[in-house]
Amino acid sequence: MTTSPEPGGPVALPTARVLTVAGSDSGGGAGIQADLKTMLAHGVHGMSVLTAVTAQNSLGVQDWWPLSREAVTAQFRSVVDDIGVDAVKTGMLGTAELIETVAGLLDTLPEGVPVVVDPVCASKHGDPLLTEDALAALRDVLLPRATVVTPNLGEAALLSGLGTGTAPAALAAALVAAGPDWVLVKGGHSEGPPTDVLLSAADGSQPVSFTAERADNTHTHGTGCTLASAIASRLALGHDMVAAVAAAKEYVTGGVRTGFPLGEGIGPVDHLWQLRPHLGR
Numbered sequence: 001m002t003t004s005p006e007p008g009g010p011v012a013l014p015t016a017r018v019l020t021v022a023g024s025d026s027g028g029g030a031g032i033q034a035d036l037k038t039m040l041a042h043g044v045h046g047m048s049v050l051t052a053v054t055a056q057n058s059l060g061v062q063d064w065w066p067l068s069r070e071a072v073t074a075q076f077r078s079v080v081d082d083i084g085v086d087a088v089k090t091g092m093l094g095t096a097e098l099i100e101t102v103a104g105l106l107d108t109l110p111e112g113v114p115v116v117v118d119p120v121c122a123s124k125h126g127d128p129l130l131t132e133d134a135l136a137a138l139r140d141v142l143l144p145r146a147t148v149v150t151p152n153l154g155e156a157a158l159l160s161g162l163g164t165g166t167a168p169a170a171l172a173a174a175l176v177a178a179g180p181d182w183v184l185v186k187g188g189h190s191e192g193p194p195t196d197v198l199l200s201a202a203d204g205s206q207p208v209s210f211t212a213e214r215a216d217n218t219h220t221h222g223t224g225c226t227l228a229s230a231i232a233s234r235l236a237l238g239h240d241m242v243a244a245v246a247a248a249k250e251y252v253t254g255g256v257r258t259g260f261p262l263g264e265g266i267g268p269v270d271h272l273w274q275l276r277p278h279l280g281r
């Protein structure tokens with residue numbers, strides 16, 4: 001975040017700038033829409049590079065269409081070259097071509113801008129959001145550029161090539177070898193209290209676990225996008241990784257607890273849960 005008050009120095013910004021590079025969820029619960037709502041709730045300035053358009057609702061993803069690499073590149077350059085960015089979150093990238101495009105764009109970021117990679121492979125309903133041939137690109141091209149990668153248990157098993165019953169700490173250890181600085185394996189799809197395991201690539205580090213009470217609520221659409229965007233927002237505000245994950249976990253836990261029904265299927269987490277008392281609704 002640029003805050004220097006020096007005359008003639010950089011303009012003092014009221015807050016941090018956070019960019020999401022992700023797909024649109026027409027239903028508003030996940031994707032770009034969840035990311036921007038999360039950023040707003042964290043008081044940062046949210047910006048977006050759209051990678052794909054999905055026709056999606058509470059029942060699943062009916063169809064999706066990737067944007068061209070030119071469209072993705074142009075959006076990224078427009079934002080980064082003029083407004084600047086303090087943290088980036090990536091979500092649905094859809095195809096190997098777009099993963100390679102985004103990886104190349106991330107290489108042009110100023111030194112030290114944190115990149116949170118949510119390796120989105122499918123929606124909660126099991127609808128694919130990544131072409132089959134793109135998994136290798138996600139692992140080999142994007143993960144080495146991540147400050148932190150945030151797979152759920154299924155994505156961690158796919159990316160590591162380990163079985164779905166593998167312990168989260170072992171999945172994290174396998175993924176750290178793919179090159180990110182940190183791995184956060186999310187435990188939302190396990191039984192019992194949802195526990196997320198954070199591991200640093202730094203030598204000799206021990207995993208840190210973040211546990212919350214499981215909300216007895218089926219309205220959990222957008223949990224992964226929300227957690228990753230909250231981490232990116234906190235990193236942009238200057239938190240260290242452990243503090244950013246702890247705060248993001250608290251935010252998503254409250255959002256799931258207050259998730260609400262919309263449509264016939266799985267409703268969204270409530271991105272405004274902390275502000276409802278002030279809004280009066």
Ligand SMILES: Nc1ncnc2c1ncn2[C@@H]1O[C@H](COP(=O)(O)OP(=O)(O)O)[C@@H](O)[C@H]1O
Binds near residue numbers: 188
């Ligand atoms: N029922 C729940 N109660 C509380 N937290 C949850 C619940 N389901 C998921 N979470 C949390 O939401 C975040 C996203 O996890 P997960 O659902 O595993 O990811 P994804 O949305 O990518 O599948 C994690 O922090 C996880 O622990």
Ligand SMILES: Cc1ncc(COP(=O)(O)OP(=O)(O)O)c(N)n1
Binds near residue numbers: 032091092120122129
């Ligand atoms: C456009 C788009 N991006 C990502 C997802 C997956 O989001 P996630 O937060 O993991 O939520 P669920 O789909 O698992 O509820 C998506 N659905 N759409």
